[in-house]
Amino acid sequence: MANILVIEDDSRVASFIEKGLSEHSYTVTVAEKGFIGIDEAMSFTYDLIILDIMLPDISGVEVCKVLRMRKVITPILILSALDNSEEKVEGLRAGADDYLGKPFLFEELLARIQAQLRRIEFNKGITEFQSYAGVEINVDEQSATRDGKELDLSPLEYKLLLYFMRNREKALSRTLIAQAVWNIDFDSTTNTVDVYINFLRKKLDKEFPRPLIHTIKGTGYMLKQKGDES
Known part of the structure; x- marks a missing residue:
């Protein structure tokens, strides 16, 4: 502890x-x-x-x-x-x-x-997860690109992407995401996490042939290079 x-x-x-x-x-x-x-x-x-x-x-x-x-x-x-x-x-x-x-x-x-x-x-360990599936994180500038294309992320979207990059290929519950990104306990009556996931998806996945953010039914979300879009 x-x-x-x-x-x-x-x-x-x-x-x-x-x-x-x-x-x-x-x-x-x-x-x-x-x-x-x-x-x-x-x-x-x-x-x-x-x-x-x-x-x-x-x-x-x-x-x-x-x-x-x-x-x-x-x-x-x-x-x-x-x-x-x-x-x-x-x-x-x-x-x-x-x-x-x-x-x-x-x-x-x-x-x-x-x-x-x-x-x-x-x-912890953000620098170990700066690159994945064509996504590059610039920690000093707090910016990100995918396949060389600049992603115009808001501060919360950037923080959310960092959390996904650090926990890539792991199923993440909405509760874990809310606690890590917003530093709050998850309220099941709100859709804040889902709203920001959709915001990030539009910038990270919309113009690319393969999506990286996948919905895991009954659990939450995952950043993964391969797999069918959910």
Whole structure:
């Protein structure tokens, strides 16, 4: 399970977070000061950092800036009693990935942690799946081509194609697609996934003799080079 660093000087809050996350099988390390947290983040590999703003030695915003300047790319989720829009903007501009005000429900904290970890999982190994069946992904430009033809993809269509490329020749449920691409739990009453699959199909398959996106009845969808169109 994921390793999480909690930089929090309030022992009650730190203990609450550590206990709750441990019950969900996360490994938790607590740092009570900002500089200790920086040393921890630089010395060990963590999957996520939970960072308080009001620390006794250095502000959480400064911790965030230091870590980003030192090329630590670990997702950072800021916790703060300062929950106004200006504080949120400052934290996000400093390099944080998310911001949650205090007091908070543990269920919301857990959901935000899970969303960040899904993003990590989504981005792993993208470079290994940049080319398939004539489709080429340019990660730096966030663009794609098929047989040399530029595909004019929206950001969500591009992200959806990345997920298919990474999981090519695998049957993917609508639930998995929704969680990976939208970072949400799938709502069976909506057709958002199907709508965007159709958008992507029009750009990826319409002008080419062989379709790549196939419907898997009772399951979802698959990106595959061979096979009859469903």
